[in-house]
Amino acid sequence: MIVVTGATGQLGRLVVEALVKKVPADQVVATVRDPQKAADLAALGVQVRTADYNEPSTLVEAFAGADKVLLISSSEVGRRVPQHAAVIDAAKAAGVSHLLYTSVLYADTTSISLAPDHKATEELIRESGIPFTFLRNSWYTENYEQSVAQSLDFGAIVGSAGDGRVGGVPRIDYAEAAVAALTGEGHEGKAYELAADEPFTYAELADAIARISGKTVAYQDVPADQHRGILVGAGLPDFVADMLVDADRAIAAGELASTSGDLRTLIGRPTTPLDEAVAALLKN
Ligand SMILES: NC(=O)c1ccc[n+]([C@@H]2O[C@H](COP(=O)([O-])OP(=O)(O)OC[C@H]3O[C@@H](n4cnc5c(N)ncnc54)[C@H](OP(=O)(O)O)[C@@H]3O)[C@@H](O)[C@H]2O)c1
Incomplete structure (x- = not known):
């Protein structure tokens, strides 16, 4: 059982x-x-x-x-x-x-x-x-659902991860x-x-959204304090804003990406590519 x-x-x-x-x-x-x-x-x-x-x-x-x-x-x-x-x-x-x-x-x-x-x-x-x-x-790509939806209106994904890579998958x-x-x-x-075969930067996430939606979307990197202020201003509770800003710090430090290949080995196929994950988020 x-x-x-x-x-x-x-x-x-x-x-x-x-x-x-x-x-x-x-x-x-x-x-x-x-x-x-x-x-x-x-x-x-x-x-x-x-x-x-x-x-x-x-x-x-x-x-x-x-x-x-x-x-x-x-x-x-x-x-x-x-x-x-x-x-x-x-x-x-x-x-x-x-x-x-x-x-x-x-x-x-x-x-x-x-x-x-x-x-x-x-x-x-x-x-x-x-x-x-x-x-x-590692991270769920679904964690970006709201950011992806908002990026279509604002033309930007905002974060504080710099050019760090995140090994997120659905x-x-x-x-x-x-x-x-x-x-x-x-x-x-x-x-x-367990993480994506090909971890992505937020600039690459923005490029994928732009490519798939046909809209102009860019990544806007901001200091952690400003990022937190934006998230709280958008209505997120303080602890969630803190958690997301901390996650971006960890992404910048390379802590949410892995080259282990463990996920690919376990599931017996390549991990879901970023474009596919973004396309699924854009459908919602
Ligand atoms: N890797 C990531 O990016 C990421 C992101 C978010 C969360 N997580 C972690 O991964 C877990 C699974 O993710 P998810 O997306 O499936 O989260 P989720 O949809 O929020 O599911 C959490 C589950 O925990 C159950 N639960 C909470 N308190 C419980 C309790 N007292 N007794 C029994 N069950 C309880 C919930 O029950 P109900 O269905 O009754 O609410 C729900 O089934 C989360 O709980 C969190 O620890 C990981």
Whole structure:
């Protein structure tokens, strides 16, 4: 039995959809906080079980009979370490033989502000003694959805990453990687650095938007303080603005790109090219 947590999330849905193409649906358990949001998953034939990271007893029940668990990191930043600890404890209690975790690129060494939760989770998983795989994801290209849409109106993508490169790919690439690690052999004890084959600069992102949309779009690089002010002025909460400015700092430092080739190897195909990712964002 393969359990996927966070299954009603954007990545979780893609994982479950890809998983049922590889294994019988009745061998898949989707854990969700709100089963009312999971009708599409139930329609695939998977078992939908209710589990809340904040209620450990629900996790223990949801993991009954599980061989493998994919822990998709929680979106509740600030609460993630105790939440993930509860998942790890429940996996241990259920006798899970393989625990996979969606982490962040270079979790153990990166300076990105999102990393400490992931690093702490990886350490807890190692300490648990459960055979593990760390799926250290880079950025989602979907993170640029709003910027791409706005760039058509303003003629510019604004950021503070300079000419840094980001190894972003669409969520589907990370979902397929998770499915490959869940269904393949020999992934225990590995930490995969998952990123685009060809990381891109924001100038190249702007060029791709311009090429595909037929509109004039350029990259405007601004100092971090100004970038933050623009994001807050556009209505983003302070903590989100801080996170995005910090991500651009990490991109400038090369911390969201990787030449490992791990993603390409896991999914057995080249990673989704930037033009394809941008075309998908422009369709939305
Ligand atoms: N690499 C990147 O660029 C990037 C960007 C954003 C986020 N992330 C990380 O990757 C994860 C997956 O991304 P995503 O796009 O799928 O995010 P998402 O759509 O926000 O999904 C997050 C999932 O976590 C679940 N969750 C949150 N709190 C929970 C709780 N207390 N108990 C049980 N489930 C809980 C949510 O449940 P509901 O469906 O009920 O809300 C949802 O299924 C995120 O949670 C975040 O840690 C990575």
